[in-house]
Amino acid sequence: MRTQLYSWLKFLIGWPFIIIAFFFIFRTLYMQAPTLFSSIHQVQPYLLGLGIISFIVFYFVRGYIGHRIIKNYNYSIPFRKSCYLWSVSEIKRYIPGNVWSFFGRAILFEQAGVHKNYVGKGLIIEAELFVIGSVMVSLLSLPFLLPSQLMRYSLWFALPVMALILAYCNAKSITVPFSGKIKKIITLLLPQFSFTEMLLLAIISTTALFFFGLGNYFVISSIVSLDPQLLFSLIGIFVLAFVAGYLSIITPAGLGVREGIMIFALIKIISAGAAALSAIFSRIILILSEVIFIGLSYLWYKVESKSVRLIENSISKHPQVSLVTILSIFYTIYFTVVSFLRYDNYYTGRFDLGNMAQTVWNSRHGNFFLITDPNGTEQISRLAFHADFILVLLAPFYVLWQNPQMLLLIQTIVVAAGAFFIYAIAVEVLKHRNLALVFAFAYLLNPSVQRANIYDFHAVTLVTTFLLATFYFFLKKRYALFILFAVLAALCKEQIWLIISLFGLLVFFVQKKRVIGSILFLFSFAMFYFLLWYAIPKTLGAQHFALAYLSDFGDNPTQIVKGIVLSPDKIVATLLQPSRIEYLVKLFAPVGYLSIFFPFFLIFAAPDLLINTLSNNPQLHQIYFQYTSTITPFIFLSAIYGVWILRKFSIFRYFNHYFAIIIAVYLLVMVFYGAFAFGPLPGAKESNLDMFVKPLENRVAIDTFLKQIPNDYTVAGSNDVGSHLSHRDTIYTVPAGIDRADVVVLILTDPKAKDAYKKVQKDPHYQEVEKLSNFAAFTRVP
Numbered sequence: 001m002r003t004q005l006y007s008w009l010k011f012l013i014g015w016p017f018i019i020i021a022f023f024f025i026f027r028t029l030y031m032q033a034p035t036l037f038s039s040i041h042q043v044q045p046y047l048l049g050l051g052i053i054s055f056i057v058f059y060f061v062r063g064y065i066g067h068r069i070i071k072n073y074n075y076s077i078p079f080r081k082s083c084y085l086w087s088v089s090e091i092k093r094y095i096p097g098n099v100w101s102f103f104g105r106a107i108l109f110e111q112a113g114v115h116k117n118y119v120g121k122g123l124i125i126e127a128e129l130f131v132i133g134s135v136m137v138s139l140l141s142l143p144f145l146l147p148s149q150l151m152r153y154s155l156w157f158a159l160p161v162m163a164l165i166l167a168y169c170n171a172k173s174i175t176v177p178f179s180g181k182i183k184k185i186i187t188l189l190l191p192q193f194s195f196t197e198m199l200l201l202a203i204i205s206t207t208a209l210f211f212f213g214l215g216n217y218f219v220i221s222s223i224v225s226l227d228p229q230l231l232f233s234l235i236g237i238f239v240l241a242f243v244a245g246y247l248s249i250i251t252p253a254g255l256g257v258r259e260g261i262m263i264f265a266l267i268k269i270i271s272a273g274a275a276a277l278s279a280i281f282s283r284i285i286l287i288l289s290e291v292i293f294i295g296l297s298y299l300w301y302k303v304e305s306k307s308v309r310l311i312e313n314s315i316s317k318h319p320q321v322s323l324v325t326i327l328s329i330f331y332t333i334y335f336t337v338v339s340f341l342r343y344d345n346y347y348t349g350r351f352d353l354g355n356m357a358q359t360v361w362n363s364r365h366g367n368f369f370l371i372t373d374p375n376g377t378e379q380i381s382r383l384a385f386h387a388d389f390i391l392v393l394l395a396p397f398y399v400l401w402q403n404p405q406m407l408l409l410i411q412t413i414v415v416a417a418g419a420f421f422i423y424a425i426a427v428e429v430l431k432h433r434n435l436a437l438v439f440a441f442a443y444l445l446n447p448s449v450q451r452a453n454i455y456d457f458h459a460v461t462l463v464t465t466f467l468l469a470t471f472y473f474f475l476k477k478r479y480a481l482f483i484l485f486a487v488l489a490a491l492c493k494e495q496i497w498l499i500i501s502l503f504g505l506l507v508f509f510v511q512k513k514r515v516i517g518s519i520l521f522l523f524s525f526a527m528f529y530f531l532l533w534y535a536i537p538k539t540l541g542a543q544h545f546a547l548a549y550l551s552d553f554g555d556n557p558t559q560i561v562k563g564i565v566l567s568p569d570k571i572v573a574t575l576l577q578p579s580r581i582e583y584l585v586k587l588f589a590p591v592g593y594l595s596i597f598f599p600f601f602l603i604f605a606a607p608d609l610l611i612n613t614l615s616n617n618p619q620l621h622q623i624y625f626q627y628t629s630t631i632t633p634f635i636f637l638s639a640i641y642g643v644w645i646l647r648k649f650s651i652f653r654y655f656n657h658y659f660a661i662i663i664a665v666y667l668l669v670m671v672f673y674g675a676f677a678f679g680p681l682p683g684a685k686e687s688n689l690d691m692f693v694k695p696l697e698n699r700v701a702i703d704t705f706l707k708q709i710p711n712d713y714t715v716a717g718s719n720d721v722g723s724h725l726s727h728r729d730t731i732y733t734v735p736a737g738i739d740r741a742d743v744v745v746l747i748l749t750d751p752k753a754k755d756a757y758k759k760v761q762k763d764p765h766y767q768e769v770e771k772l773s774n775f776a777a778f779t780r781v782p
Contacts, residue, residue: 045223046337047692048285053333055289055417056296061208063297065129065201067353071197072193074733075114080312083302085109087294123560125191125201132165133205134243137213141236144265169198213238217682219285220278224270225693231683237265238282249315259283320433324423324440328416331444335415335453339408341691342454345699346747348404350374353456355382356391357404357726364395364402374729377737379676379730384540387494387531388459400549404723407457415453418465418633419443421472426640428475430647438664439640442671443622446590447678448628454680454688458626459492466492467633470503479516490524494536495607496630497528532557553614564610571614580613582623587628590674592667595635597642605634623678698772702747705770705777709743716741718753739763744778 063083070077089105139158167174171190191198213235220226226234245258259279266275299483300308315322342348355374359382362370369382369392382391397406419440426436443449452461468487473482486503490496501524508517553563553570564571574580588595595602602609608630612620620627643663675681680688696702706724709715714730718739725731725745734756738744744760747751760766760778770777 027740042122042223044222044692044695046341048217050337051215051217051219051222051285052289052292053284054211054218055286056293058208058211058215059087059090059290059293060205061211062130062298065204065208066122066126066205068201069125070109070114070118073114073118073122075118077112077114078312080297080300081112082109084297085112086291087297090290094389099532111267122347124189127207128168128191129201130209130246131243132168132198132202133207133209134239135161136165136202136206137209138236138243139212139241141234141240141265144233144237144268145232165202168462169202170195171198204712207268209242210235210451212242215286215289216282219282221692223281224274224278227269228682228687228689228693229233230269231687234265238262241265321420321423323437324419327441327444328419331419332412332416335412335450336409338454338688338691339412340405342456343405343408344693345694345696346702346720346724347691348456349719350717350726350731351719352458353404353407354387354722354724354726354731356407356457356459357723358405358728358731359391360395360398361727363392363731364398367729368392372732373736374733375736377732377740381539383536385536386459387536388492390459390462390488390491393488402727404457405446406727411457411461412453414465415449416444418449418468421465421468422636422640423469425472425475425637428472429640429644431659432718435643435660435664438667438671439636442591442667443636445671445675445679446622446632447674447680448587448590448632448682451624451688452629452632453625455625458494458629460629461626463489463492464632466630467496468636469497470500470737471637471704474503474506474511477511479513483516484522486520486524490527493630494531495528497531498607499604499630501528530681544594564614571610574614579618580621583613585630586623586674586678590671590678591635591639592670592711594642594646594667598638598645601634601637601641605631636664696747697774701772702775705775706745709745713742714740715743715745716756717745718747718750718756720747720750720753721745721756735759739765742780746776748774748776 003070060083063086064079066086067077067079067082070082085108086105089108105123106116106119109122110116114122139161142158168190172192172194174190193201216238217226217231217234241258241261244261259276262282263272264278266278270278310451343353348354353375355371359369359371362368369389370379371382372378373380373384382388394407394410397410400406422443423436423440426439427433430436449464452458452464466485469485470482470489473479473485486500490500501521502521504517504521504524506517507513511517539759553567555558608627612627612631616620619625646663647659676684678684678686680686682689702721703724706721709725711728713728714737715725716727716734717725718730718734722731722733732738732741734746734752736745738756738760744756744766746757746760748754748757757776761768765781766778767781768776769779
């Protein structure tokens, strides 16, 4: 009789209960959707997409925790199967009672061969890890919840929590003194895995819950403006609300409890109506994300594919490379969204995306390397400004998608690829894959890398990855690929030829390849000299415009070089200025100043480092633009070799077993500090989020008007519209061209645009055809 009842229970816990769970899910959606969607006026799809991705990551990571716990009991179930079983059992928590997911898990995993005792123990550990991860992330909410006068005592909240978590992770050692029933109870309630394994699981659980909070932030931000400076505090609030709902086993999936806490917290920064709307909307998107996750896990489990199995085997054999890939994908998704939103909201301009896009467009249509003078009205060669011939090589990509955003996409993908070369170089030098993984993570989170990526499109931004690839293939002595990437890097900007000439010396002296090294040195140095002393000045009809930034040392390249060499006192005085010191801190702090232990590779960065720090143009000694792109790769190379040299010091030999852990922890601390203090990400002190929170007014109307301008018309526009109108033979940047253009278009947030508007208004040769609060357009009178 008992066996028959158990069989019926196993049947009911299966598909019938899944159907019931989906009934409650869709009933919830049906009841809340009409009110919700009548209140939402506009959704930002990019932010919503980032939120859904974050939620899906949260579910996959939680599934991995369950898989790893079962694996620790010596059951080798493939992750795709355990993830599917976990997702199917979790969906049943939407049935009132909130305990059906536990029954479902026990029965499904027992059918997969796992003893029910271990399933039960695993459920307890998983629940404990969930609470631990939630508590850890919830600590981020303290600045939001505590009065300012109590914030000084916030450490007293955190330290006991950390101590309890470490004690929990070390539970196996704690149970040793006990015996009998007490030991049985402790063994049942506390995990008996190693301290290292439990600490890793606690970190993974914390990461999963962080993604949950981040998903809520992005989803709510897609319909309601949230202060980016409150990012981490709000993540803590959302997770605190989630764990409160999780612990309330009476309500299905914590429905109502979570929303109540979220509304209570959000009404401090937004209206009560907006807070209620946000809580309901985030719940619905969370549910939809879980349905997507179940669908993905089902397909992964059921679809038999050699390529899928090949990827699985590759991930299991190369977990660090897989993590670098995942991190690079996240980087690419986020910064592609950011770049596209900047373009969509007119934060990019003629300077510099428009200049690059017009050069690529002209080259694609047979006008090799031509551009309208950004400061005038003539058609000139791009060589008058920079020798970034890589733009010609990018022209074929316009066959796939003829849009300036194509350049933004290429830039983000290439920059993200630099993480793989950082990882490969670190593995080659340090022989430690986990430490190499930390360096790759440090690269992707580096403020200089991210800010150069965000700031429009520049060919020189690609140099970071190309130079890293050049060095990697130098290490591997694969000279064909070494020369290929060296040339690609040099084609990005004229001064890169000087760096490549130094690589020639490296090949000559270090690897004893005399012929390759001497040819590379002589050819690269000759190209550098020819471009800077002759080609660019002749095309421009004057000295290179950037030489004015070093006018304190001379008026031409030769005088400037002499001035720098012969004026050490002036150089030292300049370098000691606060703005220069701050610049150097922002460059070196995010890698923990490790570069100073092996400064040799900084010689390669010395030309640009000197130009930037000595320049009288303040933009050059800041990290907010593309000017660090040639410096960043050598800071990382010096840092990697700095760790290599530190390991050889006798003082560290006593800690040889823990050396990698000490360096990894130190580097991660400095990475997060750099990202917070100098980076552009949400939650950073100087976050760059205007493209999310300050969309351009009347953007759709402006887009519509600009698309109607024929490509053969000449256009004069404010800098804001320059990138959107760059795919034409002739485009002027106001005030240039307002007396000869067929169309004048102005976004009136720019002072130059306001002055041009007054001038064109009075010109009888133009008539105003469009006027909005922040936009005006004129056409020439026939």
